Amino acid sequence: MSKTKVLTTAAGIPVCDNQTSLTAGERGPTLLQDHHLLEKLAHFNRERIPERVVHAKAAGAHGTFIVTKDITRYTKASIFSEVGKKTDVFGRFSTVAGEKGSADTVRDVRGFALKFYTEEGNWDMVGNNTPVFFVRDAIKFPDFVHTQKREPQTNLRSKTMMWDFWSQVPESLHQVTILFSDRGIPMGIPFMHGFGSHTYSFINADNERFWVKFHFKTQQGIRNMTPENADRIAGEDADYHTRLLFETIGSGDYPKWTFYVQVMPESEAETYRWNPFDLTRIWSHSDYPLIEVGVLEMNRNPSNYFAEVEQSAFSPANVVPGISFSPCKMLQGRIFAYADAHRYRLGVNFGHLPINRPLATAANTYQRDGSMRFDDNGGASVNYEPNSFGGPKADHAYNEPPLKISGDANRYEQKRGIDDDFVQPGNLFRLLPPDERKRLIENIVASLRKTPKDIQERMVPYFYKADEAYGEGVAKGLGLS
Structure with a gap:
């Protein structure tokens, strides 16, 4: 290698010397045959996947759920089969409206999504930190979310869009009241409750259906921020909640929630004073008291955020025998929309990713092929049902009583100012x-x-x-x- 001759001024400052000799590598071009460079750049261009439209900013953790009380009279789900039973869980806790880079401490509803890895398959409890929501019909959901995002022209968040929508959808008032209360800005993920929000079904061993609501009550106690503190913290640390959860678990101070249910006999739905499937309403605790079920503990941090938190895919469609659905119009819409969002973001085989893959062999399907299929693709087994070769039965999820439905199949009436709202x-x-x-x-x-x-x-x-x-x-x- 030739040595470089360095010229300096009288003050000793280096100056350019056009006569300085360069090595052959320094003089030569970059060629497309440098495939290591091309692979590195090509992968870099593709490192990002589509961001979630809602719930984009989140923290996640692994944990366990332990049954503390017997509820087998209501459900045959194996996760609740005996007191002391332990099930692995993954949780994702999010803001709703903001993008991935938004501040954790904004005033917003918080997502509270849990994936229970049961021996019968995955049960996803996909809820929020509020027991109700802004709308009761899925047809309104895209419009509502548009009001919480950015204006088409300015790309700015707009108070006018939000309040214009709420002022014409009076059913939103219940959730608006919660959002602008102290609980609109939690102190951190360990200091908020979680709810399934929708009404679901429990089905017991006698094939009886009960309507059920899910509640996760924080054992750390509810703690909230003032708007002034939230603004200050957002300026100092936009990832405050994410950091707090990670450091809390890392220190061994594991946050816990007590899991409760409200249970309504199937026959009482027709005569209850409110529509029990309306997502903008709660069931009074005096009518249907909380029944303790168990304890959720988040006790292990992810080893890789992208693989475990960003690629985690939750859907209320993921239930197990003993847990099922209800006629809630918002729930029926989410059953489709969540899984479809994951097919778009992660590909049709998102369920095979390690964070989403069930531990249960009972969750086998006849789905084959598609992009990013990275296992044995079902091997030599058949891909149809019924068959004569020992494949899984496709009807186990329907081994439940018929879903009794009353009323016309229609959207909620677009009335304004319903007194019950x-x-x-x-x-x-x-x-x-x-x-x-x-x-x-x-x-x-x-x-x-x-x-x-x-x-x-x-x-x-x-x-x-x-x-x-x-x-x-x-x-x-x-x-x-």
Whole structure:
């Protein structure tokens, strides 16, 4: 190798010397035959997969679920078959509206998704940290999400879009009240509850159906942030919740939740005072008390975020014998939409990824081929059913009583101002301590005042219909009283 001659100024500063000799490698070009370079660049260009439309920003962890109480009178699901039974779990905890790079401490609903690896297959409990949701019919869901994302022209988040939608969909008021309460900004993932939100079915060994709601109550206690602290922390550490969960588990201080269910006999659905399948409503605990089931503990961090958290795929369609569905219109829509989202993001064989693959042989299917099939593709076994060669039976999931359905097959009526839409938000408002009511009103006013006056005037009557003091507080804050 030739030596480089370095010229300097009188002050000793190096200067360019056109006469400096270069090595042959430094003079020569890059060629396309450098396939290591091409492979590296080509892979780099393809490292990202499509981001989730909602629930893009998340933390995840592995854990265990242990049964503490006998509920076999309600369900034959093997996960609940005996007290002390232990099942592995993976959990993903997310914000809803923001992108992957958004701050953890924004005011938002939080996703609470759990994958139970049972011996009968995977059961996915795909819920939120709230017991209700903004809409009761899946036909409204894409429109609602559009209002929470970015404007088409400016690419900015818009208070006007959010409140314009809510002011024309009064069923949203219950969830809006929760969102703008103290619980709208949790202190961290360990300090929030989780809910299945929808109504599901339990089916017992006698083939009897019960309607059921799922509740995960934090053992760490509910803790929330003030908006001021949330803004400050977002500026200092946008990944605060992600970091907190990882470091908490890493230190051995494992967060826990107690799992409860509410159970309704099938026959009582027709006469209950509210539609028990309406996602914007709760079941009163005085009508259907919480029944303890077990303890969820998150106790192991992922070893690779992409492989385990980003590629994890949850769907409420993933149930096991003893757990099934209900006529909830939002649930029926999610049964399709979630699995279809994963087919788009991860490919048709997403269920074979290690984080999503069931531990149970009973989960075998006759699906073959497709992109990214990286196992033996079913080997030499048949790919049809029924067959004479010992393949899995395809009818086990339907070994349950017929789903009794009443009413017309139709979307929810697009009525405005249904009285029942305001009863439960009003009840919730009156349950809050006075200081929390004050903060709820202040939070709503701070957001709603950034919208056009006609939207404010359309929204304020809803608060009045829920509770006179609720309406008066918001109207006064907006200068409309």
